[in-house]
Amino acid sequence: MAANSQDNKRSEIIDLGFLVLLLVSVLCVTNAPHKRCAETRFLNVSFILSSSDNAGLGFLDSPETPLPPPPPCLEVLSSEISPSLKYTVDPLNLGERTLLKGRVNTQEVFCLSNSDLVPGIYMKICGLKLWEGSLDLVKALSSEVKNGNLSFCGKRVLELGCGHGLPGVFACLEGAAAVHFQDFNAEVIRFLTIPNVNANLLEKNQPSEANVSNSGGELRFFAGDWSEIHKLLPHVQDNEKDLNHSSGHGQIAGYDIILMAETVYSNSTLRSLYELIKKCTSCPHGVVYMAAKKYYFGVGGGTRRFLSLVEKDGIMAASLVAEVADGSSNVREVWKLSFM
Secondary structure, X not given: XXXXXXXXXXXXXXXXXXXHHHHHHHHHHHHOOOOOHHHOHHHHOOOOOOOXXXXXXXXXXXXXXXXXXXOOOEEEOHHHOOOOOOOEEEEEEEOOEEEEEEEOOHHHHHOOOOOOOOXXXXXXXXXXXXXXXXXXXXXXXXXXXXXXXXXXXXXXXXXXXXXXXXXXXXXXXXXXXXXXXXXXXXXXXXXHHHHHHHHHHHHHHOOXXXXXXXXXXXXXXXXXXOOOHHHOOOOOOOOHXXXXXXXXXXXXXXXXXXXXXXXXXXXXHHHHHHHHHHHHEOEOOOEEEEEXXXXXXXXXXXXXXXXXXXXXXXXXXXXXXXXXXXXOXXXXXXXXXXXX
């Protein structure tokens, strides 16, 4: 009887552990857009049951699996897209402007089954999804331009965590002199970002052949981690100390406008993202537009956590541009950051 009791207890603990893991996975799939495969540690968790009479769960008892190093940063050329890529587009009506949303086959891009829950690959797959924040950001930018609060004409623009690149496409169509797109995954840029930029520019210009080179502005594409990508981006602060000595000393080189949607979902990447923003934003007149959920349940990030970091740093100020509470997710926001 005592042995049966121990076995039943062990079974109950195992069942509870799997239930907890399933719940965490569902929350993260629902709320967390991707930019880094390394952030999906929960997908690599395995249960290691103790051989002793006291059953244990490995994801509670064992040390966390070390993060793999990020892939090297690189520039992806527009010519690197696959000629055999099966790519389709759907129109998106965003108020006064209609943009195109591309769709690609997950199996073709990553040679995987059609499942989001693939160890070490979840974040890459989510890079192929169009998140609500991108649409919120385009709508907010359109409103800012219409109200005279923002102009892209002749500006240098950087979109971080671009995915489909719709905010960057909007900047290009509004006359930006240069638009640079960044994503963690080179595959996402090759199979999604570049084709989607091509499709939108072709829709506008109707040239004989779609190519990012005929857009009128400089378009470039970069892949890499936020902690390293500044070494490759063309418009970066030459001296980080300039941020503390910029007042009254004129313009410092950088991007005039930085755009990002759904990039603040994970606490572990907030610091590197913020440091990158400070390195890349032109001082003192550069601005950052950020669209994201107020909270990302299950992964800990959100606009509130990120803005707390900004406030404590004391270099940039934030103002709310738009709030979206349509019931499709928790409250989403668009914020504008600028140097104080």
